[in-house]
Amino acid sequence: MRQAAGVGAWHLDSGNKEQDLLEYPSIIHHGGAEGVTGSCHRLQISPDHAILIDCGLFQGEDLKGQSSFERHQIEFPIDDVIALVVTHVHIDHIGRLPYLMAAGFKGPIICTPPSARLLPLVIEDALKIGFTRDRRLIERFLDTVEIHLDPSPYGAWKSLLNEERHKVKVRLQNAGHILGSAYVEIDVEDERASLDNRYVFSGDLGPPDTPLLPDPTPLERADVLVLESTYGDRRHEGRRTRRAQLKEMIYRAQREGGSVVIPAFSIGRTQELLYEIETLLHERKEGEKGERPLIIVDSPLAARFTEVYRDLKPWWDSEAKARLDDGRHPLSFDGLVTVDSHDDHLDMVEHLATTNTWAIVIAASGMVTGGRIVNYLKRLLPDPRHTVLFVGYQAEGTAGRQIQRAKRGAEVVVDGERMAVNAHVKSISGFSAHADQYDLLRFVIDLGGKVKKVRLVHGEEASQRELARYLQRNVERIEDITFV
Structure with a gap:
């Protein structure tokens, strides 16, 4: 785990689940941390409660020399996953859904109403390419997906967990990347630890003034921000x-x-x-x-x-x-x-x-x-x-x-x-439908210093490293900036 020069350390995963889960909540990546495809992030709230944010396909070098079938097998635990939250329906963020459901996931799939309309089309195409062209089998699977889809409007809080110790709720905000795209806010309350933290997963953020799409909604607060860095080392033309x-x-x-x-x-x-x-x-x-x-x-x-x-x-x-x-x-x-x-x-x-x-x-x-x-x-x-x-x-x-x-x-x-x-x-x-370096900076600056920790994902190493330096130079009061 790398961190920007002069920035302190904070608890991150090492790849060993038993070791990593000594502290809660904990963030573990099942893809999309060291590359730009295969996005899949886990917020482990407790030993028996977790939330997945996206579950996408790997492409290019992110396949690591494996066949698509081998690379996309679900080899992480899912019995504790209470929900899958989808930021948007690009294949590198949602394409592993058939593998996830084949592995036994039966929880809600939370997304915006436009994403709920678009997601079945993406999954149908993924099934035809990677699984089967049997129309009957495809329709049966899509019917199952429809049952699990749980559309949530922008800006509305949804309770995911309400127990004596833990209270967890999620909210989707417009990310301006494609129609229906969202960044994810997750509030976690832990009564025993006197913990009340907000975790924000950016998904893919869009630039301002994108055709058809409203600009991304400014961030309100983030104790921990998991931020994409695809174009963290460059600027776009206007x-x-x-x-x-x-x-x-x-x-x-x-x-x-x-x-x-x-x-x-x-x-x-x-x-x-x-x-x-x-x-x-x-x-x-x-x-x-x-x-x-x-x-x-x-x-x-x-x-x-x-x-x-x-x-x-x-x-x-x-x-x-x-x-x-x-x-x-x-x-x-x-x-x-x-x-x-x-x-x-x-x-x-x-x-x-x-x-x-x-x-x-x-x-x-x-x-x-x-x-x-x-x-x-x-x-x-x-x-x-x-x-x-x-x-x-x-x-x-x-x-x-x-x-x-x-x-x-x-x-x-x-x-x-x-x-x-x-x-x-x-x-x-x-x-590009991705925010550039300056857009990412503005997304963080709009918080007015109300972000404590930033973890950079969804970018090649050079991009993550340069964005870390850029944020460190331009944003005050960030305690930690880290990347894999």
Whole structure:
């Protein structure tokens, strides 16, 4: 366990449960502490009461050389887990749910109402990839998940434990990462120890001014803050800058007779990109004529998520609602095409590879770990007419990171095939759904010094180390800053 220079120590887990649980409450990580995937954190309240915060899949190097099935087995105790609290429904935060329930978990799954709508879609996709395509078995499992879902509105306290010694309650607050995302506040009262502490798990925090989403709710108090650090060592471009960069890449593709191919997560990033693309198309001068790009969403899952996003308008921000009032439809507009069947997908790949069609393609997966984006890259990456645009974090060990780092003309391996990177490869960090270094600082500063201990998770070591230094320099009265 590492700590920032000059910062004191406090009780953290060593990996030995019997040793670690000499003090309560205790925080133990079952993923997402030393990397950016597999988020799963345990708040051990007493020897027989624990709460899990997220239970996600590992990707890239976080698989540690194991098969997906081996890596995702639930090898930690669950008999004492009284609830699973879900911060949001990205696969790296909720994808181990089938494994968790197969291991015997039968408690409530607490999440926001939008997450309750979106979660079954994510789990259905995870089951198809990792378990079975038997429709009957999938529906049976989803019915079981629905029984355990316990939606909780933002800002409302929910009691999880009310015994003579321990009283525990949980509250979800808007995290601004994707629709329905939340950070988790857990209040623990221990009558014998005269303890009254608030534990806050940030989940993934979003930056301010994200399309469709209200800004994250400021923190009220945190005795212990478990804080993500994905972009703890860097800053994002502002919204105006990233929109201008996107516009330039789109029109350069037109000049060069090619397409812009964007690997993007099906939920969150795809919808935000559509919102910004609609903005760019709307800003064209009134009466301006000429070719318009074909906007392609080639992901059945992303298309389903987009439909649900449209249904969840009450959780949109005021800017997005105002557009609807003006008769604009930021997630459904002229020129937007969704590709459903696999045959249509293969036809679209071939069409873009053999013609000068001007198109913007959004396809999963966001880190090029599989999905339809792979077929686009196999055909378009060697062609200098095209542009591959990364708008999200690429974890170490993924094909996305390999392509992002490659020099033009170098070779990379995609889906087992070696190919030259002749297409333009660009990145816009401003489209990330993660808060950057300054945003994370503001999240802590907004507490006004009411945070005692900070533990950094969900980041590579360099990011965690730099964020620890940054917080130490800029925030007074933090007793301890630690990271794994």
